[in-house]
Amino acid sequence: MGSAAASPPPSGKLSQDELKRVAAHRAVEFVEPGMTLGLGTGSTAAHALDHLGDLLRAGALPGVAGVPTSLKTELHAARVGIPLLPLDAASGARIRLSIDGADEVDPDLNLVKGRGGSLLREKMIEGAGERFVVIVDESKLVPRLGCTGAVPVEVIPFGAPHTLGLICKVFDGLPGFHARLRTVVDADLGSAPFVTDNGNYIVEMFFEDGIRGDLQDISDRLLRITGVVEHGMFLGMATTVIVANKDGTVTALHRKSKLI
Numbered sequence: 058m059g060s061a062a063a064s065p066p067p068s069g070k071l072s073q074d075e076l077k078r079v080a081a082h083r084a085v086e087f088v089e090p091g092m093t094l095g096l097g098t099g100s101t102a103a104h105a106l107d108h109l110g111d112l113l114r115a116g117a118l119p120g121v122a123g124v125p126t127s128l129k130t131e132l133h134a135a136r137v138g139i140p141l142l143p144l145d146a147a148s149g150a151r152i153r154l155s156i157d158g159a160d161e162v163d164p165d166l167n168l169v170k171g172r173g174g175s176l177l178r179e180k181m182i183e184g185a186g187e188r189f190v191v192i193v194d195e196s197k198l199v200p201r202l203g204c205t206g207a208v209p210v211e212v213i214p215f216g217a218p219h220t221l222g223l224i225c226k227v228f229d230g231l232p233g234f235h236a237r238l239r240t241v242v243d244a245d246l247g248s249a250p251f252v253t254d255n256g257n258y259i260v261e262m263f264f265e266d267g268i269r270g271d272l273q274d275i276s277d278r279l280l281r282i283t284g285v286v287e288h289g290m291f292l293g294m295a296t297t298v299i300v301a302n303k304d305g306t307v308t309a310l311h312r313k314s315k316l317i
């Protein structure tokens with residue numbers, strides 16, 4: 058990890074949502090006129106969208122456009138007046154900066170993302186951009202990925218239980234490991250598989266005490282399984298992580314360049 062810088066605390070105690078807003082607003086300070094942005098998904102990224110919309114409407118950021126990482130973000134960005142581009146058009150214009158939240162951040166700035174279900178488009182867009190600024194409140198900092206909840210894996214619906222079995226084999230014998238298909242409660246169907254924006258399903262992997270071992274090797278083994286589309290470990294992708302601390306200070310953690 059690179060350098061860290063902290064700012065003084067605002068007065069009064071901030072809620073978790075207010076901390077998310079503080080981190081999001083700090084990230085938007087990196088946006089310059091004319092930039093094409095990767096627009097993240099989730100409650101933290103939503104604060105960045107709102108703030109960007111305010112600045113665009115005030116005429117402060119002419120020429121800024123965004124590539125949305127989910128259908129939800131596409132609707133939100135359109136509502137607040139952020140001009141949108143599809144990823145294919147944006148690669149010509151270069152995505153200069155992506156701003157998104159994360160579910161977990163480890164000491165090497167590796168991330169778990171996708172508990173909101175948007176990991177595939179997030180990884181495509183944030184992987185294509187030059188800089189990736191992650192915005193989190195302090196609760197997202199973890200000693201190891203997989204400490205606080207599920208690590209999601211997007212799989213094609215065909216044979217999903219079979220693919221789930223193959224994913225479990227990667228972690229054979231690991232105490233406390235289990236995995237399951239993410240479900241939602243549907244008014245008509247009862248329990249039904251969660252379906253991503255890409256029409257796929259999500260397998261959730263759970264670890265008793267986080268993932269121990271070589272993350273890159275685990276990533277490679279997961280991606281070699283036919284039926285797995287992508288997983289929610291974002292390794293070496295974040296260039297800056299902006300952390301809003303419980304005491305109201307903001308810390309920026311930097312990596313010199315993206316590893317992928």
Ligand SMILES: O=C(CO)[C@H](O)[C@H](O)COP(=O)(O)O
Binds near residue numbers: 159160173179
């Ligand atoms: O990866 C994501 C969505 O797929 C989100 O960035 C992640 O779940 C964090 O969400 P929030 O900002 O609501 O805590």
